[in-house]
Structures are given as C-alpha cells and as structure tokens.
Amino acid sequence: MNALHKTKTQVEEIDRTVYDIRDKVNSPYQVGQGLTVKIVNEISAKKNDPEWMHQFRLKSLQVYHRLQLPGWGPSLDELDMNEIVTYIRPNTGMKGKWSQVPDDIKNTFERLGIPQAERKSLAGVGAQYDSEIVYHNVREEVRRQGVVYTDMESAVHDPKYGPMVKEHFMRLVPPEDHKFAALHGAVWSGGSFVYVPPYVNVEIPLQSYFRLNAPGAGQFEHTLIIVSEGASLHFIEGCSAPKYNVANLHAGCVELFVGKNARLRYSTIENWSKNMFNLNTKRALVEEGGTIEWVSGSFGSHISELYPMSILKGEGARMEFTGITFAGKGQSLDTGAKVVHAAPHTYSNINTKSISKDGGCCTYRSAVSILPKAYGCKSSVSCESLMLDDRSRSDTIPAMDIRNDDVDVGHEAKIGRISDDAIFYLMSRGISEEDAKAMIVTGFADPVAKELPVEYAVEMNNLIKLEMEGSIG
Amino acid sequence: MTGGRDDTMNLELAQINTLPAPTWFRLAMNDTKLSGGIPEIHPYQGDYLSTELPRNVEILTEPFSAPELSTGMGGEAEKFTQDHRTCGVTVRVPDGVKADKPIFLSFRVDEENPSVLDVHNVIAGEGSEVTVVMSYTSPADFSGFHGGMTRLYAAKNAVIRLIQVQLLGDGCVHYDNVGAQCGENGTVTVIQAELGGKSALAGLKADLQGRKSQLNLDTIYFGDRSRSIDINYVAHHAGSASHSEIHASGALLDESRKTFRGTIDFLKGAKRAVGHESEYSLLFSPKVVNRSAPLILCAEEDVEGQHAASAGKIDANRMFYLMSRGLSELEARKLLIEAQFRPVTDRIPDPALRDAVLNYVKERLEAIEPVSE
Structure with missing residues (x-):
C-alpha cells in the first residue's frame, strides 16, 4: 500500500465543462459596481418596487454599512464589494415557454438539463439568469390545486399575494441578522415565491435553478415558500456559474414557513464556480407538528458560508438535515446547520459528511439551542469528515446551548482518512x-x-x- | 467577592478560555471574562506542602523562571497569576527518577489567606515519573479567591500525573490554569475535580510535541445553586502518533451554568495521531444552562479524531433497573451520579482526599429534591 501511496498524483481541476461554458454577456442594463444609495434607488426603480419595498431596501443598506464582517469563518478579504455589480438584467423578460427564451440562455439551461428534467420529473420550474428570472412555469394540474409558484417580483406586485409577501419578506432573516443579509435586503432581485394551500400535497417537486453568467456580478435571489397547514412540498434548488478570474458573489436568502402538520423538503445541489463567494442565508420556521427536511450538497464556490437554520416554533415540530460538502483545490467551504428548539417535544437530527481533497478546507459548523421551556426535546448530531490527502484541512466546530433539563441531546463527530x-x-x-x-x-x-x-x-x-x-x- | 474587607484589588481578565477557532459571536461561547474585586493579596501564611516528600526530587518554593509555555486560559490569566503569585513550588525530577510517593499541596482559602495565587512548575526529566496532588478548600461560606497556574514539562519517556481537587465554598472565585508540554513518549495525566466555588474556571493546553506523546485528561464537575463553571481544554497534536484522551462528566443542579470547550487540534505532520474527547452532562433542573463546544481541527490526513457529547436526564432504563430493586427515585439518582464520578475519584491517590471528594458530592446531592410526577 505504501508504494502505491508514494506514486499518488493529483488532478488540477475537475472537468466542469458543462458548468463552465460562458455565454457572452449580453445585458441591456446593469448598475455600476459597488453599493450606494443611488444604485439601490436605481434597482428599486427598475423593478418598480412598491414604496414599502423601496424603503426596506434603503433601510437594509443603512444596516449593511453599520454591520461588520463576521469575525469567524473563512477570510473574506478577497471580496471587494466595490467591484461587485449587484444587478444585471438579462436580455429577456420572464417567459412561460422555453421556446420564447433567447437561444443563448436557453442553450445554457438545456446543457444543465433543466428543460429535460421539467418534462420528466418536475411539477414546475423557475430559471434565473443573472439577476432576473427568465423562465417560470408550473404544471396545470398543480396550478389547479391552488399552488402558486411564481417569481418574487410578480408576487410582490400581485394584489392577492403581495400582502402575503409583505407580511413574510425578511421576517425570518431580518437585515440586522448579519452583513450579507443586509446586503441582500438592499439589492435582492429574482427568486421564487411558492404558496401551497392547506392540505394540498404537491406530489412531484418544484425546482428553481440559478445561473450566474456575468463576471464580477452578484446574485441575490429571494426564495419565499409558505406551506400551509397539513400541506406538503418538495422544493429543489440548483445553482452554478462559469469560472472567471474575478470574484463573484452569491448572497441569496431563503425563507421557509412550514405550517401546522405541514412538511417541506428543501434540496440543494450547489455547484458554483470556484471564484464564487457563496454567502447564502436559509431559514425555516416550523409550526406545531410540522417538518422541515434539508438536503444539502455543497460542491462548488471558492468560499461558502452556509448554515440552514430551523426554528422549531410549534410543539412536536421536527427538522432533519442531511448534508455533504466536498472541498477541493482553492476551496474553503464552511457549512453546517443551526436549530433552535423553541417549543416542547421538538426533534432535530443533523447528519453531515465532508470530504477534503487537493488542499481544500471543509469546516462543519453547527449550533443546537434548546430554550428554557422547550422540554421533552431530542436532538442528535452526527458529522463525519474524510481527509483524502495531507494538504487539505477539515475542522469541526459544533456548539450546543441547552437551557432546561428535560432533553436528550447527543453529538458525535469523527475525522479520519480512508482506511x-x-x-x-x-x-x-x-x-x-x-x-x-x-x-x-x-x-x-x-x-x-x-x-x-x-x-x-x-x-x-x-x-x-x-x-x-x-x-x- | 471581597467578603467585606478594605484591602481589595480589582481583577480584570477580559478574554480568557478562548476557543481556538471562534464561532458565532451571538452564542457567547468564544471566550469568557472574569472581573471583580478580590481580597487582599499577600504571601501565603502557613504550610501547604506535605511533610512526607518523595526522595531524590528537588522541590523549590521560591519563584522560578520557567520556559515559555502557553496555557488553556491564555496570556492574561498567566500574567495575572504570575504577577501576583503568593505561593507555589517548582518540582524537578531528575532523569530516570521515579518519585516514590506523591507530592501533596493543600491550600486553604480563609481569613488568613483570603486570596491564594499559586504558581507551580513540574519539570520531569527523561524517563522520570512524578505525581502531584493539589487540593483547594475553604470554609463553606467564605468569600475568597484562588487563581492557580501549573506548568508541566514531561521530557522523553517521562510521566507526570497531576490531580487537582477544588472543594471551595460557595462564595469563592476560582481558576486553575494548566499548560503542558510533552516530549517523545512523554505522558501527562491530569485529573481535575471542579466541585465548588461561586465561579470556577479551568483551562488546560497540552502541547504534544514529541512522537508518541500523550495527554490523558479526566474531569468531573458539579454545579449547584448559582455556580458558574467555565472550562477550556486544548490538545495540540504536533508529534506523530501523539495521543490525547479528554473526558469530562458532570452534573448540573439548581441554577448552575456550565460552558465546556474542548479542542483536539491535529497539526500538519502529526501522522497517526489519535484524539478522543467526550463530555457527558447530567441535568437536574429546568433552570440549568449547559453549553458545550467540542472541536476537532485537522490539518493532517493520517489521524483519527473523535468526539462525543451528550446531555440530558439520567437514562430511564437505568433508573427503572435500580428502582425495581427497591431504591427510591432519589436514591437511584444519587447512586448513578456517584457512579459517574467514581471512575475519576477512585484515581485520587490519597484516601482522605478521595473520601473528602465523595463526601462533598454526597452532601451536595442531599439537596436534590425528590421528583414528584
């Protein structure tokens, strides 16, 4: 075995041909680099925001300037916000048929297999290209169930769902939460709105795919999902970008409201290019008897900070997090999960795997909090890390904060190499x-x-x- | 903290017990601070060193300039303790000498010595062995202060055993700060019993430099009333095939609070290193605060690292087993807590001190109210 180990060689970069094909940037409109009141006003005007949203953006910008960068986690020194373009409009409006989407954009999504997947196994698809959704469609039978799946802009302006958006938008992730939440609040664009009426079971998944094509750009899509009492949904999120030599930024925000006895599975396969700063925030609020299931695969990006958080607000609420992170050359992926047990008899189960290779760095970071009145709770955390060479790094940084005695909390972690x-x-x-x-x-x-x-x-x-x-x- | 005395000084340690890799600030677990007035500081009055000492071991009581060695609580605590030292010993064990009996250091925090700041160095030469036992006691309701620092240097094939037992009264503030350095095949074994005090802090950092160097650390803690316990352990694996075992278990009652930080840090080059860490907390009151951060940091492929932590009530099956054999619920609980501490207390070499620890815990357990359901 030793002789074999001595002859080990490494590949420089994986074959990302499909993901790395760059389209020529063909944008009819984009804002300048950096982040100013003028730029935020410009984005707001272009998107024809209602006044409450315009004010929300300006308030978020103030919060952004007030907050510091996180003092933990991977260094963000290489990220210069003055060089990031926060809004790039693609050369098309949102279409309901792939045939209406311009060829260059359509071809990109075809290479990624999105239209094919839609035909085969999805109940609806949203496709975002740079800052805007370019395609959105939902199957008629799902629409007939009363399910709403649309882009966020349409939802904001919809007379029926606009008030619902206003009630829920950045309620779970307030701009004050951290600097990149504030940034998101100021310049968000695109994303999806999903509403599943009570007791409706959406049997096949919905999917949103986010593609960032322009170099030096940021993508700030907002996903808001409301699954009403007794309803269920599986939502899939995919993301990718071609590689450039300049930093790109993804600071999306996902807010999930899981009603009483409802169930939501949120699956993500993230395969950003390795020049991407992926500073995404995801959070779910789960009511009595509801269940949130996170399935998360992190493969891409230069630096990721991603910790989906579940707030188990109602008695008997549950969360399950299953995640894998694979960090290769030039990557520092700081991922994990957070859960707050805020009600009695709530349950959480976190199960993660990480693999580090070729000088990549994986960090598992988690926080399990059990509040004083959340008695009868159970939480189980298991994380396993695999090191594939001695140039890589793998850290495990969990935290538990338990505020009552009627709990059953377990945590275990292992780190090692292939036997x-x-x-x-x-x-x-x-x-x-x-x-x-x-x-x-x-x-x-x-x-x-x-x-x-x-x-x-x-x-x-x-x-x-x-x-x-x-x-x- | 002062017990109503006039001669007090201000203690201000702004950042101690720092987690080697910080996490979310809002969890407030990255470090802690210790501040307040402490009673007058003067050289320790009375004897603290056992009269029966091992042969061929040099013991100095004057200050000693020991080699640089970082500790679990960090630089601020090191400087404060060093600057205000009131007592302490330096133990030098020559090469090849295996001390024939333990060295006992017994400190009493009371009217005579309201503030005890002890600084110790244990320097074990190649192939030597030594055991040092430290105990800290005070009158039950005395408001005193103890701050200790112990530096352990285990040369090649040397073995140092350090047992620290803290049974201070509910008015005392206490910290125990340890730094250890192990050469090739050197072993440091530490037992800490953090059982008393109003506020108890402990830190230990072991620098496992040598090949096959080893740290064995077993801790028991007991929180009742409004006691606050804050612990930070770091095993720094630099040597190949170095080995660390960090195991803590404790019980929290009433409104006690505990923060446990334990880090196994594998540096690049620490091939075939092994680190195991566990923490087991039994919780007995809806008002306790139990916080844990067990970290593994790893820059080396060929290692084995594991940690496990659990917290909760006593296992219902074990309770049922004991109760089906005629024990009341309260008796069963007490027995199980005692059983949890016993593997650690049994390793205290002095029978009198061992009994003192067990009696202390038993007395404290009497306070547990029967559960009415």
Whole structure:
C-alpha cells in the first residue's frame, strides 16, 4: 500500500465543462459596481418596487454599512464589494415557454438539463439568469390545486399575494441578522415565491435553478415558500456559474414557513464556480407538528458560508438535515446547520459528511439551542469528515446551548482518512486503487445521495467521481 | 467577592478560555471574562506542602523562571497569576527518577489567606515519573479567591500525573490554569475535580510535541445553586502518533451554568495521531444552562479524531433497573451520579482526599429534591 501511496498524483481541476461554458454577456442594463444609495434607488426603480419595498431596501443598506464582517469563518478579504455589480438584467423578460427564451440562455439551461428534467420529473420550474428570472412555469394540474409558484417580483406586485409577501419578506432573516443579509435586503432581485394551500400535497417537486453568467456580478435571489397547514412540498434548488478570474458573489436568502402538520423538503445541489463567494442565508420556521427536511450538497464556490437554520416554533415540530460538502483545490467551504428548539417535544437530527481533497478546507459548523421551556426535546448530531490527502484541512466546530433539563441531546463527530484495510480488501478483489477510493467515497456520501431525487443523486455521484478521477497515479 | 474587607484589588481578565477557532459571536461561547474585586493579596501564611516528600526530587518554593509555555486560559490569566503569585513550588525530577510517593499541596482559602495565587512548575526529566496532588478548600461560606497556574514539562519517556481537587465554598472565585508540554513518549495525566466555588474556571493546553506523546485528561464537575463553571481544554497534536484522551462528566443542579470547550487540534505532520474527547452532562433542573463546544481541527490526513457529547436526564432504563430493586427515585439518582464520578475519584491517590471528594458530592446531592410526577 505504501508504494502505491508514494506514486499518488493529483488532478488540477475537475472537468466542469458543462458548468463552465460562458455565454457572452449580453445585458441591456446593469448598475455600476459597488453599493450606494443611488444604485439601490436605481434597482428599486427598475423593478418598480412598491414604496414599502423601496424603503426596506434603503433601510437594509443603512444596516449593511453599520454591520461588520463576521469575525469567524473563512477570510473574506478577497471580496471587494466595490467591484461587485449587484444587478444585471438579462436580455429577456420572464417567459412561460422555453421556446420564447433567447437561444443563448436557453442553450445554457438545456446543457444543465433543466428543460429535460421539467418534462420528466418536475411539477414546475423557475430559471434565473443573472439577476432576473427568465423562465417560470408550473404544471396545470398543480396550478389547479391552488399552488402558486411564481417569481418574487410578480408576487410582490400581485394584489392577492403581495400582502402575503409583505407580511413574510425578511421576517425570518431580518437585515440586522448579519452583513450579507443586509446586503441582500438592499439589492435582492429574482427568486421564487411558492404558496401551497392547506392540505394540498404537491406530489412531484418544484425546482428553481440559478445561473450566474456575468463576471464580477452578484446574485441575490429571494426564495419565499409558505406551506400551509397539513400541506406538503418538495422544493429543489440548483445553482452554478462559469469560472472567471474575478470574484463573484452569491448572497441569496431563503425563507421557509412550514405550517401546522405541514412538511417541506428543501434540496440543494450547489455547484458554483470556484471564484464564487457563496454567502447564502436559509431559514425555516416550523409550526406545531410540522417538518422541515434539508438536503444539502455543497460542491462548488471558492468560499461558502452556509448554515440552514430551523426554528422549531410549534410543539412536536421536527427538522432533519442531511448534508455533504466536498472541498477541493482553492476551496474553503464552511457549512453546517443551526436549530433552535423553541417549543416542547421538538426533534432535530443533523447528519453531515465532508470530504477534503487537493488542499481544500471543509469546516462543519453547527449550533443546537434548546430554550428554557422547550422540554421533552431530542436532538442528535452526527458529522463525519474524510481527509483524502495531507494538504487539505477539515475542522469541526459544533456548539450546543441547552437551557432546561428535560432533553436528550447527543453529538458525535469523527475525522479520519480512508482506511488502508478497506482499500486493500477491495483491491484484493480485483478493483483498482482509484476505483476502490471512489467506491468508498461514494459509499461515504450515500446517506445523502439516497435522500435526493434520483437525477440529483446521479449528478452528485458524478461530481464525486469527477473529483476522485485521477487522484491515484 | 471581597467578603467585606478594605484591602481589595480589582481583577480584570477580559478574554480568557478562548476557543481556538471562534464561532458565532451571538452564542457567547468564544471566550469568557472574569472581573471583580478580590481580597487582599499577600504571601501565603502557613504550610501547604506535605511533610512526607518523595526522595531524590528537588522541590523549590521560591519563584522560578520557567520556559515559555502557553496555557488553556491564555496570556492574561498567566500574567495575572504570575504577577501576583503568593505561593507555589517548582518540582524537578531528575532523569530516570521515579518519585516514590506523591507530592501533596493543600491550600486553604480563609481569613488568613483570603486570596491564594499559586504558581507551580513540574519539570520531569527523561524517563522520570512524578505525581502531584493539589487540593483547594475553604470554609463553606467564605468569600475568597484562588487563581492557580501549573506548568508541566514531561521530557522523553517521562510521566507526570497531576490531580487537582477544588472543594471551595460557595462564595469563592476560582481558576486553575494548566499548560503542558510533552516530549517523545512523554505522558501527562491530569485529573481535575471542579466541585465548588461561586465561579470556577479551568483551562488546560497540552502541547504534544514529541512522537508518541500523550495527554490523558479526566474531569468531573458539579454545579449547584448559582455556580458558574467555565472550562477550556486544548490538545495540540504536533508529534506523530501523539495521543490525547479528554473526558469530562458532570452534573448540573439548581441554577448552575456550565460552558465546556474542548479542542483536539491535529497539526500538519502529526501522522497517526489519535484524539478522543467526550463530555457527558447530567441535568437536574429546568433552570440549568449547559453549553458545550467540542472541536476537532485537522490539518493532517493520517489521524483519527473523535468526539462525543451528550446531555440530558439520567437514562430511564437505568433508573427503572435500580428502582425495581427497591431504591427510591432519589436514591437511584444519587447512586448513578456517584457512579459517574467514581471512575475519576477512585484515581485520587490519597484516601482522605478521595473520601473528602465523595463526601462533598454526597452532601451536595442531599439537596436534590425528590421528583414528584
């Protein structure tokens, strides 16, 4: 085995051909670089914001200037907001048919497999290109159930759903939460609004895909999902961007309201390019007996800070988080989850895997809080980290804050490398070392893969195989 | 904190017990502070060193300029303790000497010594062994202060055992700050019993420099009334095949608060290093605050790191087992807490001190109210 280890070689970069194809930037309108009152006013005017939203943006900008960068986590020194363009309008309005979407944009989404997936296995699709949604459609039978799935701008202006947006918008993630939440509040654009009426079960998933094409740009989409009492939904989010030599920024915001006895599964496969700062905020509020399930795969970006948070507000509410993070060369992915048990008999289960390779850095970060009156709660956290070479790094930074005695809280973490015995076993049965390692890593990731729809599980396994390919010489 | 005396001084430690990798500030777990007035500081009055000392071991009571060594509580606590030292020993164990008996250091915080700041160095030469036992007591309702710093230097193949037992009264503020350095195959074994005081802080940082160097750390803590316990342990693995075992268990009653930080830090090059860490908290009151941050930081592929933490009530099956054999619920609880502490207390080499610890815990457990359901 040692001899084999000595001959180890590494690939420089995975084959990201599909994700890395750049379209020519063909924007009819974009704001200047940086963040000023003028730019925020400009975005607000272009989007024809109602006055409350205009004021919200300006207030958020003030908060942004007041707040400091986080004093923990990966360094954000390379991110210069003065060089980020916060709004780039694509050369099309939102369409309801792919045939109406301009060819260059449509081709990009076809390469990513979005229209094909829509035909096969989705109840609705939203596709965002740079700062705006370019395609939105929902199946008629889902629409007939009363399900609303539209872009955020339409929802803001809708006479029926506008007040609902106003009531919920950045209520879970207030701009004061952190600097990038404030930034989002000031310049947000695009994203999806979903409303599932009471007791409606959306049997096949909805999906939004976010594509950032322009170099030096930011994407700040807002996703607001309201799943009413007794209803259920699976929402899938995908994201990617081609690689540039300048920093791109993603500071989206996801707010999920899960009603009494409702269920929401929110799945994400994130595959941003490796020049991306992914500083995204996701939060769910779960009412009595409701369930939020997060499935999260983080593969891309230069730096990620992503910790979906669940507030278990109602008695008997549950959260489940299943996540995998794969950090390669030049990546520092700081991911994890947060949960607040705010009501009695609430349950949380966090299960994460991380893999570091080629000098990549994975950090698992979590916080489990159990409030004083949240008695009878159970929380279980398990995180496992795999180091594939000695140039990489893997840190585990969990925190627990328990404020009553009637709880059952468990946490366990493991860190290590692929066992030589396991590789030897597979090799003795005729499998090459490279395949053996890929098999073991795929097996390691399996608990996450099996939580994903099959197409995404396949995509995730392909990403892992691509990352592992050529890692043994 | 002053007990009504005139001669007091201000203690201001703004950032101690710092987590090696910070996390969200709003959790307020990245570090802690200690401030307030402390009673007058003067050289320790009376004897604290046992009369029976091991042969061939040099023990100095005057201040000693020990090599630089970082500690669990950090630079501010080190400087304050060093600057205001009231007592302490430096133990030098020559190469190859295995001390034939432990060194006992017994400190009493009382009217005579309202503030005790002890600074100790234990320097164990190659292949040597030594055991040092420190205990801190006070009258039950005395408002005093204890701040201690102990630096441990275990050379190649040396073994240092440090046992620290803190049984101070409810009015005392206390900290114990330890730094350790282990050479090749050197072992530092520490037992800490943090059982008393109004506010109890403990920090330990072990620099496992040598190949096969080892840290074994077992801690028990007991929180009742409004006691605040704050702990920060760091095992710094630099040596290949270095090994750390950090295990803490405790019970929290009444309105007590505890923060436990434990970090296993594998540096690049620490190949085949192993670090295990666990914390087990039993909770007995709806008003307790129990916070934990067990970290693993890893820059080396070929390591094995594990941590586990759990918190909650006593396991219902174990309770049922004992109660089905005739014990009342209260008796069963007491027995299980005692059983949790016993593996650690059994390793205290002095029977009298061991009994004092067990009796202290038993007395405190008497305060647990029967649960009416």
